[in-house]
Amino acid sequence: MTNFIHTFKQQMLCIICCFSFLYTQSQPSYLTEQAEISVLTCGTGDEMYTLFGHTALRVKDFNQNLDVVYNWGMFDFRTPNFYSKFVKGNLLYYLDVSSFSDFLNSYTLDNRQVIEQELRLSYNEKMAIWNNINSQLKGPKRYYTYGFIKNNCTTKVVDVINNAIQKPLNANFPANNHSYRFILNEGLNAHYFEKLGINLLFGYPTNQQNKLIFLPVKLQDALQFNQEIVQKEKILYAKKIEQKGISLNSxxxxxxxxxxxxxxxxxxxxxxxxxxxxxxxxxxxxxxxxxxxxxxxxxxxxxxxxxxxxxxxxxxxxxxxxxxxxxxxxxxxxxxxxxxxxxxxxxxxxxxxxxxxxxxxxxxxxxxxxxxxx
Structure with a gap:
């Protein structure tokens, strides 16, 4: 059964990747006044690369039959020397776009929570975000060199939002006012050996005081702290709690x-x-x-x-x-x-x-x- 689910997930990913090219080419040049832009915060999974969750942007404009998700967390396992490039720090991640339904189905299948925070934006701010992300999607900025803290799927979304709004998101709020290492460790209590491995590898710079919004859950907290920018918040998918036995990952x-x-x-x-x-x-x-x-x-x-x-x-x-x-x-x-x-x-x-x-x-x-x- 596990092998079947894994194969099904791979097939779904291939389908999404194939259709993403069509989405890239068919984006409208403008949004209507009724368009909505939301931040999607996705919960953690069991795989190593999912332990910190994920951030994406949803753009919905029903007047143009548009409901898509922009995702800066894409990478290709087939990249030559994938692991050495990842450790070296020159592995390219990229921005992609998919339908909202495909995106949500993927996280539902993985039983990962999805929370949506619709942003309160003026029309000019919406268009600034729309033009920015589509310019990235169709240009050289689509690809970027991944960084654990300073250049990831969350920091990319923060940059897009801050470049469009008059008052940038404030990174100095209680839940974010810790060292980088403390923030990385916060959500890993159920994955002790993964947390230990990360702490063994990360050096002295991560002991410094955090000045960024670099994790999905912290962007969610930042939007709640900067409440004037949030129109509404809702849970799109609630993770089903599975009873587990005694874990040796302790x-x-x-x-x-x-x-x-x-x-x-x-x-x-x-x-x-x-x-x-x-x-x-x-x-x-x-x-x-x-x-x-x-x-x-x-x-x-x-x-x-x-x-x-x-x-x-x-x-x-x-x-x-x-x-x-x-x-x-x-x-x-x-x-x-x-x-x-x-x-x-x-x-x-x-x-x-x-x-x-x-x-x-x-x-x-x-x-x-x-x-x-x-």
């Missing part, structure tokens, strides 16, 4: 794993394996931060926290190297930020346990070496 699962690994902390072989693994993680994060153009991946504190000097100190029994490694770990801890410390507490605790165990081993080894030398 911080408690990681704590159990950490406790099991910590039991072997005093074993020499376990220390070698552990510090070799953490050294590999440190070098991996270093390679990613140097390779990627995504600003969010720069200055990854795990490079310092999991630095390879621990493994080298163990191998060469060098106490001075151990102290340098500990100093780098402390620097990493200081600049991680409270949100990252909270999410990665099990991993941090495990690392500190192994550092203490290594220190005790080194303190036992050194006196023996001194006696031998005499």
């Amino acid at each position: 911080v408690y699962t990681l704590w159990v794993i950490v406790l099991l690994i910590a039991l072997f902390a005093l074993k020499h072989t376990a220390q070698k394996i552990y510090f070799l693994a953490t050294a590999a993680f440190s070098l991996f994060f270093l390679a990613i931060s140097l390779y990627s153009q995504h600003e969010e991946l720069f200055l990854n504190m795990w490079i310092f926290f999991y630095n390879p000097l621990f493994f080298l100190a163990l191998q060469f029994r060098n106490i001075k190297m151990l102290f340098i490694a500990i100093a780098l770990t402390v620097i990493g801890l200081i600049f991680m930020g409270i949100e990252l410390l909270q999410v990665a507490a099990p991993l941090i605790t495990l690392h500190l346990v192994y550092i203490v165990a290594l220190f005790l081993r080194m303190r036992k080894i050194l006196p023996k070496l001194k006696v031998t030398n005499v």
Whole structure:
């Protein structure tokens, strides 16, 4: 049954993509006074790329038999070297248009909530938005380089709206007044290991104070905060709550794993394996931060926290190297930020346990070496 649904979704996507070309070519050159423009906020899904939801613009003009959705979140899995381009930061996303019914059916099929906020706009503002999005759709601006925070489906909609209205949306409101990392973490409590992975990859820049409206739910909140721009709000599809059993995608699962690994902390072989693994993680994060153009991946504190000097100190029994490694770990801890410390507490605790165990081993080894030398 799951395979059937997956195949059906793929077929629906192909149909929508095929017909999007027809929509692109058949757009009217103007809107009537009765036209409506709405922001659509779509809920989260189970796939990794759906964990933050989605934002799109709906344009409805029944006088011209027009009801379409503009969507800046399109990408092509068939792009050569898709994953390397995504990590590098030069993967092209693009704007597309589809019928509203196809769009809504797609999210209904995925059981993802869809909320509509109709905007209160003058006719000139509607036309400014209409001309802007159709200019993008038919020109080179249709394609853009995706950015996790600064250039995504939500920021594109925010830009289109702000370029048309006299008073831009205010990004400084209580629900948005946090760090980038805090906002990213907010909606991921039910997906702990995905949240952990994101926090491991994202570097120091995400600890900074947020100045943008970059997530779908935050644009929804922004419109509610700037109430004068919202004509009305309604739920187009309400997610059906499915009862689920006990989930292993939890911080408690990681704590159990950490406790099991910590039991072997005093074993020499376990220390070698552990510090070799953490050294590999440190070098991996270093390679990613140097390779990627995504600003969010720069200055990854795990490079310092999991630095390879621990493994080298163990191998060469060098106490001075151990102290340098500990100093780098402390620097990493200081600049991680409270949100990252909270999410990665099990991993941090495990690392500190192994550092203490290594220190005790080194303190036992050194006196023996001194006696031998005499």
